[in-house]
Amino acid sequence: MNKPSSLIVTRRALMQALGAGAALAAMPGLAGRAFAQEKLKVAAVYTVPFEQQWVSRIHQAALKAKDHGDIDYVATENVSNTDYERVMREYAEAGNKLILGEVFGVEEAARTVAADYPDTAFLMGSSFKPDDAVPNFAPFDNYIQDASYLTGIIAGAMTKSKNIGMVGGFPIPEVNRLMHAFMAGVKETAPEAKFQVAFIGSWFDPPKAKETAFAQIDAGADVMYAERFGVSDAAKEKGVLAIGNVIDTQKDYPDTVVASALWHFEPTLDKAIAEVKAGTFKAADYGMYSFMKEGGCSIAPLGTFEGKVAAEVMAKVAEKEKAIKDGSFTVAINDEEPKSS
Structure with missing residues (x-):
């Protein structure tokens, strides 16, 4: 799959975005906040290339939502496990309201980041279940x-x-x-x-x-x-x-x-986007949206x-x-x- 240069985010670009997103960082929390009248800022952190099978399905679903005008979307590929937490934090600081990724090797660190940014929704590929202690972190999985x-x-x-x-x-x-x-x-x-x-x-x-x-x-x-x-x-x-x-x-x-x-990741992502825009995103198991009947x-x-x-x-x-x-x-x-x- 071709890698759009506009989606490959460098550290410099992220740091520049911090200034522009400072006001957004002060916005109210998820509860009760609706984003229905504006594009949702979505970011993704991937440990492998965009073309890798599993990640490609998430990436393509996000690109489709972007093309439809539902979201703004940026993503970083090939992030090492040791660097994953830093990139998550930079995206949260930049004002992204929904962050996607796969945290199989960095589960504890990812949930810690989510706890530190309660105003941001995190939808992450994970082998573990939701935890009410981190209400803005929802796991998904490819139940195909x-x-x-x-x-x-x-x-x-x-x-x-x-x-x-x-x-x-x-x-x-x-x-x-x-x-x-x-x-x-x-x-x-x-x-x-x-x-x-x-x-x-x-x-x-x-x-x-x-x-x-x-x-x-x-x-x-x-x-x-x-x-x-x-x-x-x-x-x-x-x-x-x-x-x-x-x-x-x-x-x-x-x-x-x-x-x-x-x-097909679209049902999973569409559900998350709708919940974030409605201010109702919570620590739910999104695995069911990969089932054939869904x-x-x-x-x-x-x-x-x-x-x-x-x-x-x-x-x-x-x-x-x-x-x-x-x-x-x-x-x-x-x-x-x-x-x-």
């Missing part, structure tokens, strides 16, 4: 297990070796639950399937993910679950199939990526694989999708670390 389950049904139908490779970043709940849902879907169409599960210990290390995928393919995997960038590259080079996660890469791997579970996830079009997946399999996918949306079927949420089998 519904879509992951559906892609698993397709993967189970496409594997010939009944050996599935899975490469993830870290074994944390937001990764674990997607892997478990995918595995449950595979079992729907390939109950005898086995799984090779590995974690690379990084959110963005395509070469390492690629090498890990190579090893699993050499060990017999003919379908790869690409939770990280780099896995689909390995699958392409080895001539096996892949299932995408969070974003749609089918056009980049037309002969490799069969299906993808997509995350419009937070979907299965990507098959693209070049349209017609190559058996009709009865796609009928099963459609049936399960309908049941998920109407509430008659619930995909289990399992946050435990998945193991090879």
Whole structure:
């Protein structure tokens, strides 16, 4: 994804913004303050590049809201964990009323910052739950297990070796639950399937993910679950199939990526923007807005694989999708670390 220069915020630019935002810093708190008649100032702090799968969905949703005229938006990418707190504070001091980010490695520090700026709303990717002691800090998560389950049904139908490779970043709940849902879907169409599960210990290390995928393919995997960038590259080079996660890469791997579970951050962000503007933002769990019935996830079009997946399999996918949306079927949420089998 291209990185708009206007969004890459330097320390100098932030310091200049402090003077302009001094008056805003003295504004009343969240409670009872409405922003309906003005653009909401939104900032984001990301530990990885804008194009990384997970962050790209947040970034794109914010850019869309900016294009619609709902918000003003600035963001900083590639912020180290040791620098994360400083950037959060600078954005809060600059008068931003909603700050987005992912605080998996800096949870305690991020909540401390939020407590120090009660007039600012913080909507952060987190494995932990809301805490009433920090009423302006709301966690979200990519609960896209519904879509992951559906892609698993397709993967189970496409594997010939009944050996599935899975490469993830870290074994944390937001990764674990997607892997478990995918595995449950595979079992729907390939109950005898086995799984090779590995974690690379990084959110963005395509070469390492690629090498890990190579090893699993050499060990017999003919379908790869690409939770990280780099896995689909390995699958392409080895001539096996892949299932995408969070974003749609089918056009980049037309002969490799069969299906993808997509995350749509728009429902989560839209809810937060509305709450901040209404002065009602609070320490709530925003994870639910990633569920399929809330419009937070979907299965990507098959693209070049349209017609190559058996009709009865796609009928099963459609049936399960309908049941998920109407509430008659619930995909289990399992946050435990998945193991090879």
